[in-house]
Amino acid sequence: MPHPYVKRLFTDSVKKVQEEYGVRDTGQQLEDSPIAHDVFTERERTFIEMRDSFYMATVNVDGWPYVQHRGGPKGFLRVIDNKTIAFPDFRGNDQYISMGNLRSSNKISLILMDYPNRRRLKILGYCKVVTEREDLMQVAELEPEGYGYAAHRAMIITLDSFDWNCPQHIVPRYTQAEIKASFPQPDISMGNLRSSNKISLILMDYPNRRRLKILGYCKVVTEREDLMQVAELEPEGYGYAAHRAMIITLDSFDWNCPQHIVPRYTQAEIKASFPQPDISWTNLSLPTIQDVEKFEGAVMPVEVTGICKRAENISEFILSPLNDSSITPDAGSHIRIAVRSHDGQIKTNAYSLINGPEQSAAAHIAVFRETDGDGGSRFMHDVLRVGDHLYIQPPKNDFPLVENAEHTILIAGGIGITPILSMARALNAGNDSFEIHYTARTEKSMAFKQQVADIAGDSSHFYFSREEPVVRLDIEDILSDPKIGTHIYVCGPKVLIDAVIATAEVKEWPKNQIHFELFGNPLARQDSDKPIEVELRKSGKTVQVASDQSVLDALLDTGVNVGFSCKRGECGNCKVPVLEGEIDHRDIVLDTYEKKAGNVMCSCVSRVKGNRLVLDL
Known part of the structure; x- marks a missing residue:
């Protein structure tokens, strides 16, 4: 017997989308699950009765979904028995949209969030509205003691099914009470949008007790349809790859009243309110020669002789050898640096050299600071100071320039400019024919823009995806004329590389003329x-x-x-x-x-x- 929750929501259009994105096997496993999820256990009871808010969705007669935030004191949502939950309906903005929707359909969907522990429970059920006139005592019994707001109706929900959902992309938030205690801290919506493009959003500003409700029409853009549009929406440094762009055309919106919103705070907001030194980073020591003895290959001691900010979250580091060695800045090469991660462990990270052939006295690298990374970039930005000593492995080149190319096309995205910059310097020094195309979200986030312009002159082209006027990288135009002897080099996020490879294949470029190096790890x-x-x-x-x-x-x-x-x-x-x-x-x-x-x-x-x-x- 299929899992009831899955039976309700895995419609034919949902299953088709699952097949298209290669996750139908996972969906089938859920359908074949022997666990019914149609009665509440002690686990669900405890979770439900600890909540001080939840989200509730109903649908009107025209097919518009309506999402409502419901809040109250902890425990206002009660488990009556293993098939029934209930909560008091307090007076809000007097629009009664959910109430009206329930007149035409008693089907209801809830999402309950446990932000600190990154848990969520989804519930499907049938809602019965009991007014004071119909049963005053039942309404009164649900009224939380000492809350200060009177209940006008009882909302009785009979469970159909429920499902525990994964914790990904839940940002931990904390109530004031939780902060005080710490300081003395498969995609069903995609399928639904195939049958109706109407969508409803609710945006919460918990600290300031504000909410914005939006109605609109949603268009789903896949990587196959417009790879660059999907890539441009990908948050920099987030660590997860975007697979679709969700484009919502506004129908209407409404600012909603602050009643029953319990203030919550992210860790960043808490940290701003209770500033404390980041002891875990400031106490980290530099790697020693004993730390790097376990690494294969030779190591070279260097001194940090310069640190210069080049863009938002990007700094250049100059590493000068302590012995009589020199750095050979072969275009496209990289060095590995021994760094200490957040947990104190030693590892080696690879960084591309941005040196030109005339800069052989030291290693020049540029590092993007990833706040949510595993520690290498944080170590470089937050721990290193001029005068510190490090250990590196000599340059290695897995991304070399082809000699004697008739023309070279360089394409860079974001921090992917680092090996591309060294290539541009080498090509310019050799008076070779080349052009460079460099894309970033904004000019402030574009490192070495002036250097690129100085090196390539009229052959340099810059694109900004989040700055007016928007100028997008047109890969089809750049690769429109395949020529023997022209080589293409691309470095940046996977979505950019995929777009170049796919376009080159369509335009029938020889595969041995396409060269790439991936930055980041969304795969x-x-x-x-x-x-x-x-x-x-x-x-x-x-x-x-x-x-x-x-x-x-x-x-x-x-x-x-x-x-x-x-x-x-x-x-x-x-x-x-x-x-x-x-x-x-x-x-x-x-x-x-x-x-x-x-x-x-x-x-x-x-x-x-x-x-x-x-x-x-």
Whole structure:
């Protein structure tokens, strides 16, 4: 018997979207689940009665969904029995939209949020409205003691089904009481939009007790339809890749009253109100020679001789060798730097050299500060000071320029300018023919813009996706004329690289003339990722991989020796042999034949579509 919640919401249009995005297997697993989720257990009872607010959705006779925020003291939403919940209806803005909608359909949907612990519970049910005239005592019994607001109706909801949802993208928020205690802290909507493009939003400003309600018409733009439009909406440094753009045309909006909104605060807002030094970073020590002895290959001691801000969240670091060595700034090359992560562990991060051929005395790199990253960029920005000593591995080049090209097209996105800048300097020094196309969200976020303009002159082109007037990178125009002898180099986020590769294929550019280097790691994480179990057939070991962990990291954590380099799915050094499991390939290094064969995977980014993987290790 299908899971009731899934039976209600996995309509034909929802299933079709799941198939298109390759997650139908996950949906089928939910449909086949033996757990009914049609009666509340003690777990749900405890969760429900601890809430001080929830979101409630109804639909009117014209098909418009209406989302309402309901708030009150903790416990105002009660579990009457294992099939019934109820809450008092306080007077609000006197519009009675939900009440009117329930006259035509008693179907209702709730979302209950536990922000501090990043949990949410979704409930489907049938709502009965009981007025004071109909049953005064029942209404009075639901009225919270000492709240100060009178209940005018009782909302009695009979459970149809419920579902616990994943914690991804829930920003922890805290009530004033919680702050005080700490200081002495599958996508159903996509399918629905196939049958109706009407949408309703509610935006909350919890600290200031404000809310804005919006009605509109939603258009879904996929990567296949407009890759660049999707890419431009991707938040910089967030760590998750956008797969669709949701474009909402406004129908109307309304500011709503502040009643029953319990103020909540994000960790950033709490930190601003209770400023404390970031002890975990300021106490970190610099890596020592003993720390880096375990790394393969030679290491070179360097001194930080310069730090210069180049754009929002981007700084240039100058690292000068302490011995008589010099840095060979081969265009496209990178160095690895020993850094200390937030937990105190030592690791090496790769950074592209931005040096020109005339700058061989020191290593010049630029680093984007990722607030939510794993610590390397935070260490560089927050810990390092001029005069500090570090250890680096000598330059290595996995992204070299082809010699004697007749013409070179350079394309950079965001911090992907770093290897592209060194290429531009080398091409300019050799009087070679080239052009450069550089895109960023705003001019303030574009590092080295003036240097690029000085180097390339009229052959430099700049694009801004979030600054008026919007000037978008037109890849089709740039690659409109395939020529033997012209080579293309692109570096930036995956969505930019995908667009260049896809366009080059359509325009019939020879594959050996397209060169790329990926920045960031959106491939490694997806909303639908689940924990998986990995069996190592040769050694007899079993390794558990968390939903937010790569197979490679899980193997390394358990002492399994696997080679790796980029951890971004672009070098192929972490390939492992696969015996069983349907591979979800997310790399950009394996060719079509290797992926279809299904017997090897890049363990740093790829996963398995089921929950079990068997490796020949």
